[in-house]
Amino acid sequence: ERRAALAGSTGPGATADGHKVPLLANVGGPADVPAAVAAGAEGVGLFRTEFLFLDDSERAPSEEKQIAAYRQVLEAFPEGRVVVRVLDAGADKPLAFLTPADEPNPALGVRGLRTLLDHPDVLRTQLTALAKAAEGLPVHLEVMAPMVADRADARAFADACRAAGLRAKFGAMVEIPSAALRARSILREVEFLSLGTNDLAQYTFAADRQVGAVSRLQDPWQPALLDLVALSAEAARAEGKSCGVCGEAASDPLLACVLTGLGVTSLSMGAASLPYVRATLAKFTLAQCERAAAAARAADSAEEARSAAQGVLSGE
Numbered sequence: 001e002r003r004a005a006l007a008g009s010t011g012p013g014a015t016a017d018g019h020k021v022p023l024l025a026n027v028g029g030p031a032d033v034p035a036a037v038a039a040g041a042e043g044v045g046l047f048r049t050e051f052l053f054l055d056d057s058e059r060a061p062s063e064e065k066q067i068a069a070y071r072q073v074l075e076a077f078p079e080g081r082v083v084v085r086v087l088d089a090g091a092d093k094p095l096a097f098l099t100p101a102d103e104p105n106p107a108l109g110v111r112g113l114r115t116l117l118d119h120p121d122v123l124r125t126q127l128t129a130l131a132k133a134a135e136g137l138p139v140h141l142e143v144m145a146p147m148v149a150d151r152a153d154a155r156a157f158a159d160a161c162r163a164a165g166l167r168a169k170f171g172a173m174v175e176i177p178s179a180a181l182r183a184r185s186i187l188r189e190v191e192f193l194s195l196g197t198n199d200l201a202q203y204t205f206a207a208d209r210q211v212g213a214v215s216r217l218q219d220p221w222q223p224a225l226l227d228l229v230a231l232s233a234e235a236a237r238a239e240g241k242s243c244g245v246c247g248e249a250a251s252d253p254l255l256a257c258v259l260t261g262l263g264v265t266s267l268s269m270g271a272a273s274l275p276y277v278r279a280t281l282a283k284f285t286l287a288q289c290e291r292a293a294a295a296a297r298a299a300d301s302a303e304e305a306r307s308a309a310q311g312v313l314s315g316e
């Protein structure tokens with residue numbers, strides 16, 4: 001049955017009535033690229049660059065080493081989009097030479113963009129390496145910052161990108177509820193949003209993503225999380241800009257339809273999930289996805305949201 005569901009699952013992501021939803025891959029480096037290409041990814045929606053930084057506990061990788069790694073990923077999608085996330089260190093991804101050792105709550109401390117703004121040399125090297133890696137390639141390079149909290153963060157990141165001479169779109173990840181609530185003001189500084197639903201759930205529900213005992217609250221079907229997705233997508237639409245999802249939520253085929261119905265413009269996920277999401281999306285029209293999204297948002301729990309969306313999409 002799975003194979004039948006996947007038959008014809010090739011080509012660009014779209015709903016049954018042809019509303020395009022580019023399906024992109026999450027990668028950690030060049031090693032993940034072949035699987036992404038084989039799964040028919042239309043590009044990369046999240047290149048988690050921190051994996052490049054794990055080899056050496058004392059310093060950042062050299063500009064040359066970074067250029068080589070970035071170039072390999074960019075070359076794999078000649079006409080596509082590649083969204084590179086600058087280093088997201090701290091909290092669940094500590095780096096000895098950058099992350100403060102004495103924070104009582106690392107997830108609420110200096111992490112993500114905050115780390116880079118404290119170490120402008122590391123950010124500058126990374127942005128310069130990206131600019132050089134993209135030189136002469138037709139790829140659409142987009143660069144985004146993790147853990148953007150407000151407009152000042154977005155501006156600081158955009159300023160750093162411009163100072164490095166980067167010819168790319170600059171974006172902000174929405175991983176903190178304040179960023180979703182004030183998405184329009186963040187969009188005054190950057191050209192796109194990308195929802196990191198893993199962290200967004202963690203910060204919305206005050207539920208550590210690494211603590212199994214609170215995993216119920218990490219469920220991306222939680223209506224409060226769907227509300228924040230909707231706010232972000234509506235802000236982007238009002239500004240004529242894009243708003244993708246690159247957290248785990250995008251890899252759940254049914255939820256991918258709901259996210260589309262909420263107005264999300266692209267979905268990025270691990271390569272293995274791509275064919276399932278593509279096949280499911282192709283079964284429903286945008287209007288059906290919108291009805292499923294409204295039903296999910298009207299629910300009071302993750303379980304109810306899931307079954308409400310399922311009910312709408314199976315024609316109950």
Ligand code: PEP
Nearest residue numbers: 196197198199246247248
């Ligand atoms: C997220 O938080 O949803 C995300 C995509 O980033 P990461 O999982 O790498 O923190």
Ligand code: MG
Nearest residue numbers: 175196198199
């Ligand atoms: Mg994150």
